[in-house]
Amino acid sequence: MKKLLTGIACILALSTSAQDREITFKEGDWKTQLAAAKKENKIIFFDAYTSWCGPCKMMAKDVFTKNEVADLFNGTFYNVKYDMEKGEGPALKDKYDVKAYPTYLFINGEGEVVHKIVGSMSAKEFITESNKALKPESTAFGLAKKFNAGDHSEATAVAYLEALEKAYESDKMGSVAKIYFDGLPKASLLEARKWELVQKYLNNPSSQAFAYLYANKAELGKKYGADKVNMYFENTMNMSVYSVKRAYEKKDNLNEAKEIAAAIRKLQAAKPTKGSAFMLAQLDLIAFAAANQWDKFTAKIDAVLADAGFPRKDQLVVTAANDVVTAAPAKYYPVAEKWANELQKTAGDFTNIQLTDLRKRILKKQGKTAEAEAMAAKAMELRKEAGKKGQMTPPMMKD
Known part of the structure; x- marks a missing residue:
């Protein structure tokens, strides 16, 4: 028994010291x-x-x-x-x-x-x-030199795109994918192998290849399933609208952002998707905010609120209200609060938390510190209640 215990102790000692470096x-x-x-x-x-x-x-x-x-x-x-x-x-x-x-x-x-x-x-x-x-030649930076020197073969392009994806360089990936896919024969884009790569890497609606595929989405739907094809186009354009907004906010890559926005408008005008109204409204709001045209911005949201059938209304209005608090002159804060009061009438728990966060931000911007703190406490309590119900809660907006 003593030998057994000694053996166990040795094994435990070895297991605890097996990983002793860092x-x-x-x-x-x-x-x-x-x-x-x-x-x-x-x-x-x-x-x-x-x-x-x-x-x-x-x-x-x-x-x-x-x-x-x-x-x-x-x-x-x-x-x-x-x-x-x-x-x-x-x-x-x-x-x-x-x-x-x-x-x-x-x-x-x-x-x-x-x-x-x-x-x-x-x-x-x-x-x-x-x-x-x-082996720098196998990294995104080494592959960039190879690709930019003119090697647009599938092997090099896909390796480069994969490296950019792993590095979370989605904007750069979109630019590279545009060059690669636009350089291919149009008909080849409908082939299974190319369509597989398109879904994974082509995230730029201003690409000629994307426009060709969008024009032929009925044929793609017959070959690969309409739901899957439609989801690719919808998701790609939605993510691109987000990238356009980010570019305007950072004042970075604005020419590319304008190209993408114009391409989405053109594609949606030709063949609207289910999310067309939502996407186009977002692009309008981005343009109004960038030009400091806050009267037009607020008028757009007023029109959306008056439209009973507008899709994803809560999401658009909450985001717009936070944009007003972030970037608009203080005189527009009451308008954002008016929108919050309108949404409150039918809001679910998730939206209600967002509206409470919004009100906290407005109060803080107005210098009403005590009221803002009380509203922040209320938002925290609502999150706890939602958590007890097993519901997802929204991330907190920065002040």
């Missing part, structure tokens, strides 16, 4: 780190994280502490990490266009990104993806 991160300012990595002739592994990011914490706890991961990174890379909301973090976030967390960058001694990984994953996947940094 990635070691260097400390210092970015300029110093970059110079040190260049001197050591190592690629920098740059962990871009935030203190509130759950997947970041999971990776640090469950992946960075695996021996095989630690051995690869400590022996191969120059490891650094920065909180994107503290110290040099915000400047580095902008410099390297970090949009999601966790983001893992691999940077050479010249400060150039040679590989990028976004999101959490298993240790095995992390090792596989990280090793690509040692």
